[in-house]
Amino acid sequence: MKILVLISNVPDTTTKIRFKSDNTAFDDAGVQWIINPWDELALTRAVELKETGGVSLITVANVGNASTEPTLRKALAVGADDAIRIDVEARDAFEVATQLASVAKDYDLIMAGIEASDYNGSAVGGMLAELLDIASVSSVSGINIENGQLLFNREIDGGSQVLSVTTPVVAIVQKGIAKEPRIPAMRGIMMARKKELKVTAPVSAEDRTSFVRFELPPKKAACKMVAEDNAKELVRLLHEEAKVL
Amino acid sequence: MATAQYHHPDYFCVDELLTEEHKLIRNSVREWVNRRVKPIIDEACQKHEFPGHLMKELGEIGAFGSYIPEKYGGAGLDQISYGLIMQELERGDSALRSAASVQSSLVMYPIYQFGTEEQRVKYLPALAKGELVGAFGLTEPDHGSDPGSMKTRFEDKGDHFLLNGAKMWITNAAIADVCVVWAKDEHKVVRGLIVEKGMPGFSAPETLNKWSLRASITGELVFDNVKVPKENILPNVHGLKGPLMCLNSARYGIAWGVIGAACDCYDTALRYALERKQFDKPIAGFQLTQKKLAEMITEITKAQLLAWRLGTLRNEDRATPGQISMTKRNNVEIALKIARDSRQILGAMGITGDFPMMRHMMNLESVITYEGTHDIHLLITGMDITGINAFL
Numbered sequence: 001m002k003i004l005v006l007i008s009n010v011p012d013t014t015t016k017i018r019f020k021s022d023n024t025a026f027d028d029a030g031v032q033w034i035i036n037p038w039d040e041l042a043l044t045r046a047v048e049l050k051e052t053g054g055v056s057l058i059t060v061a062n063v064g065n066a067s068t069e070p071t072l073r074k075a076l077a078v079g080a081d082d083a084i085r086i087d088v089e090a091r092d093a094f095e096v097a098t099q100l101a102s103v104a105k106d107y108d109l110i111m112a113g114i115e116a117s118d119y120n121g122s123a124v125g126g127m128l129a130e131l132l133d134i135a136s137v138s139s140v141s142g143i144n145i146e147n148g149q150l151l152f153n154r155e156i157d158g159g160s161q162v163l164s165v166t167t168p169v170v171a172i173v174q175k176g177i178a179k180e181p182r183i184p185a186m187r188g189i190m191m192a193r194k195k196e197l198k199v200t201a202p203v204s205a206e207d208r209t210s211f212v213r214f215e216l217p218p219k220k221a222a223c224k225m226v227a228e229d230n231a232k233e234l235v236r237l238l239h240e241e242a243k244v245l
Numbered sequence: 246m247a248t249a250q251y252h253h254p255d256y257f258c259v260d261e262l263l264t265e266e267h268k269l270i271r272n273s274v275r276e277w278v279n280r281r282v283k284p285i286i287d288e289a290c291q292k293h294e295f296p297g298h299l300m301k302e303l304g305e306i307g308a309f310g311s312y313i314p315e316k317y318g319g320a321g322l323d324q325i326s327y328g329l330i331m332q333e334l335e336r337g338d339s340a341l342r343s344a345a346s347v348q349s350s351l352v353m354y355p356i357y358q359f360g361t362e363e364q365r366v367k368y369l370p371a372l373a374k375g376e377l378v379g380a381f382g383l384t385e386p387d388h389g390s391d392p393g394s395m396k397t398r399f400e401d402k403g404d405h406f407l408l409n410g411a412k413m414w415i416t417n418a419a420i421a422d423v424c425v426v427w428a429k430d431e432h433k434v435v436r437g438l439i440v441e442k443g444m445p446g447f448s449a450p451e452t453l454n455k456w457s458l459r460a461s462i463t464g465e466l467v468f469d470n471v472k473v474p475k476e477n478i479l480p481n482v483h484g485l486k487g488p489l490m491c492l493n494s495a496r497y498g499i500a501w502g503v504i505g506a507a508c509d510c511y512d513t514a515l516r517y518a519l520e521r522k523q524f525d526k527p528i529a530g531f532q533l534t535q536k537k538l539a540e541m542i543t544e545i546t547k548a549q550l551l552a553w554r555l556g557t558l559r560n561e562d563r564a565t566p567g568q569i570s571m572t573k574r575n576n577v578e579i580a581l582k583i584a585r586d587s588r589q590i591l592g593a594m595g596i597t598g599d600f601p602m603m604r605h606m607m608n609l610e611s612v613i614t615y616e617g618t619h620d621i622h623l624l625i626t627g628m629d630i631t632g633i634n635a636f637l
Binding site for chain 2: 193
């Protein structure tokens with residue numbers, strides 16, 4: 001079985017968010033980039049499946065410019081066999097899915113994180129399955145191979161569900177797919193040097209959405225302290241300033 | 246807890262001197278320390294217990310013998326990578342870094358550098374995985390800074406060597422499977438022998454009641470007519486040069502390691518000073534606190550640049566023992582001062598196990614003493630610049 005894991009390159013989750021170009025673009029100056037946490041869990045599960053047998057190849061793919069290569073190199077260090085970078089800065093989820101569709105045809109199982117921690121689009125996995133005209137299963141929290149048969153677990157209201165699926169298939173995975181993201185070992189990091197990171201030219205794709213503007217959440221107001229014997233003042237503040245009473 | 250939010254100080258953009266691979270190595274070990282060491286290390290220290298289960302995990306992530314070739318189970322990485330691994334481990338605790346230093350620089354390195362092909366194949370892969378634990382025996386009860394006067398000796402008995410003597414202050418002694426022991430032959434030449442656990446006459450009592458490196462096992466190696474097979478001698482080195490080359494590698498690792506301890510203290514103190522309010526403002530706003538913090542980041546920056554430069558020289562095989570001594574000495578000294586000053590910023594909170602300062606401070610009292618004392622390193626540098634030996 002060949003697995004393709006989709007890798008999104010996202011700002012570290014502790015990044016202080018700022019915008020530029022009249023609030024229409026993310027300001028990436030000084031930002032540390034990481035593998036999208038859901039994709040990292042997907043990759044970890046793919047590596048575990050390969051270790052237990054039944055998986056012949058794990059490829060990771062990303063749509064982005066050369067600055068995303070350290071993220072792919074980390075994915076190789078964690079245990080992917082090769083990597084593909086489609087050399088374009090995509091503008092929306094449809095473009096990402098269109099680009100990925102051009103390299104995703106030869107895989108039995110495609111794993112996509114349920115969302116990316118930057119724009120929370122939650123769209124690429126489903127779009128990719130449509131573009132490839134194959135099945136997709138969402139909210140997958142477990143993947144196993146038993147006697148060559150692919151089994152997915154899904155959490156549903158009040159219990160869980162086990163699905164038997166045919167390949168090729170897109171699994172849109174969520175938390176629980178792996179216990180914790182695997183940390184690359186020193187040998188893995190060294191071996192990643194020799195693994196292929198293929199850069200391919202983008203296919204032509206249209207962007208169907210664009211950013212109008214970003215807004216930061218309003219700043220939290222300073223905390224006002226009210227003396228414990230002054231309930232009247234508290235009520236006045238809640239009524240006149242907070243306007244919740 | 247404060248350390249979960251660790252922000253690595255990099256005031257002079259030293260990260261730009263590192264490759265992407267170096268950063269991946271550092272971040273990987275950092276993440277491992279956050280997950281596996283930070284949550285348990287205070288309790289291990291309080292209880293004076295070595296978290297032995299971490300030895301195999303250190304092997305799995307590749308913290309042992311990172312610069313030993315892949316063929317022997319290492320990762321074949323460069324010296325900067327080794328330094329970064331040590332830095333991140335010591336941010337966790339000096340005990341972890343000590344275990345990795347000993348395994349890598351004092352056991353795997355001499356077996357790789359001075360051993361036979363059979364010895365390399367027999368020991369190195371298992372040491373790299375953490376399946377075997379190593380120890381290094383040089384210091385003796387009566388011979389610390391003057392190892393050349395060591396009493397431990399061995400005689401050639403035809404089909405084996407007969408080893409007698411005792412070593413002291415040995416990291417991992419009581420749990421070691423393999424010890425690289427330095428002893429004098431009949432011609433008073435220092436040689437290296439591989440002594441294995443279970444050899445009749447060999448015992449390794451533990452040194453208890455330490456106030457430092459409490460999460461590390463320290464002990465003695467006692468040899469009472471131990472028959473060591475002849476194939477266990479390291480054939481390719483004669484004299485003190487052997488152990489001193491090992492110490493150069495270990496001292497280099499310490500020069501990086503203590504930066505990790507210093508950064509952990511500085512980062513904790515900076516965050517605390519910004520949050521803690523007295524007289525209606527954060528204590529970071531007071532001049533005396535700023536003086537401490539500014540001096541800390543200055544010294545950390547200098548230590549980072551010294552360590553990085555020493556690493557590049559080692560990669561080119563150009564680093565001198567004098568340079569290694571200078572870096573080890575400087576970096577341990579500033580780390581210890583930073584541990585003390587940062588503890589003061591935290592006031593009474595700083596003495597509790599909720600924060601890492603006291604633990605690092607006590608650990609660093611060992612680090613400033615082992616692998617060449619603070620004073621001895623001055624004499625090494627002094628001899629290097631004057632050409633005059635002040636040891637004798």
